[in-house]
Amino acid sequence: QKEVEQNSGPLSVPEGAIASLNCTYSDRGSQSFFWYRQYSGKSPELIMSIYSNGDKEDGRFTAQLNKASQYVSLLIRDSQPSDSATYLCAAAGGTSYGKLTFGQGTILTVHP
Amino acid sequence: GAVVSQHPSWVICKSGTSVKIECRSLDFQATTMFWYRQFPKQSLMLMATSNEGSKATYEQGVEKDKFLINHASLTLSTLTVTSAHPEDSSFYICSARVAGGNEKLFFGSGTQLSVL
Numbered sequence: 001q002k003e004v005e006q007n008s009g010p011l012s013v014p015e016g017a018i019a020s021l022n023c024t025y026s027d028r029g030s031q032s033f034f035w036y037r038q039y040s041g042k043s044p045e046l047i048m049s050i051y052s053n054g055d056k057e058d059g060r061f062t063a064q065l066n067k068a069s070q071y072v073s074l075l076i077r078d079s080q081p082s083d084s085a086t087y088l089c090a091a092a093g094g095t096s097y098g099k100l101t102f103g104q105g106t107i108l109t110v111h112p
Numbered sequence: 113g114a115v116v117s118q119h120p121s122w123v124i125c126k127s128g129t130s131v132k133i134e135c136r137s138l139d140f141q142a143t144t145m146f147w148y149r150q151f152p153k154q155s156l157m158l159m160a161t162s163n164e165g166s167k168a169t170y171e172q173g174v175e176k177d178k179f180l181i182n183h184a185s186l187t188l189s190t191l192t193v194t195s196a197h198p199e200d201s202s203f204y205i206c207s208a209r210v211a212g213g214n215e216k217l218f219f220g221s222g223t224q225l226s227v228l
Contacts, residue, residue, distance in 0.1 A: 034216065043118075043205045043219040044156070088155060090217075099146070100217055104155045 023089030031093030118220025135206030142208035
């Protein structure tokens with residue numbers, strides 16, 4: 001079983017719609033969760049971090065964490081073509097303290 | 113956010129040669145840096161954890177004699193791919209964690225290595 005698993009995608013949404021990206025993790029001791037955006041040929045860029053249950057909003061992005069269900073999600077409101085990228089979910093803490101474990105990524109395409 | 117500089121951005125080398133990749137934290141001190149490798153359409157795989165002033169910790173399956181890591185100062189870590197072969201061709205990315213930053217990682221721009 002993968003330690004961090006994302007919905008495989010690819011995900012395609014029209015411009016202006018809400019894009020929903022999902023992630024589950026297996027290490028119940030994980031404490032910190034991150035969403036990174038990666039454009040083709042580039043390194044990942046941190047978008048959001050979340051550490052406690054509930055929602056965290058930053059501009060058009062909302063991260064949601066449910067530790068009981070071991071589930072993390074990222075919502076992108078008013079999606080723009082520039083949001084088209086691979087989104088990586090990562091978890092830290094637990095048995096892999098100090099190291100991030102990444103999911104396989106979800107490719108998002110926002111079409112005009 | 114914190115800035116991590118990595119270079120070269122890309123390198124092409126002949127099989128059997130060695131390649132050194134540098135990773136610098138520009139505006140903060142990084143006692144720990146991480147080296148990842150990413151193959152096309154795959155996620156990042158942690159290769160090793162680089163600790164300033166001590167030996168690196170390698171992940172299972174990563175050859176420490178092939179991927180030499182040196183973390184000589186609080187702002188510089190280097191990865192040397194020794195005797196590179198075509199199967200080592202990949203995107204190598206370093207990252208650094210800001211002290212007290214709740215395990216947030218900031219990434220260098222990556223190095224695309226192509227071994228002919």
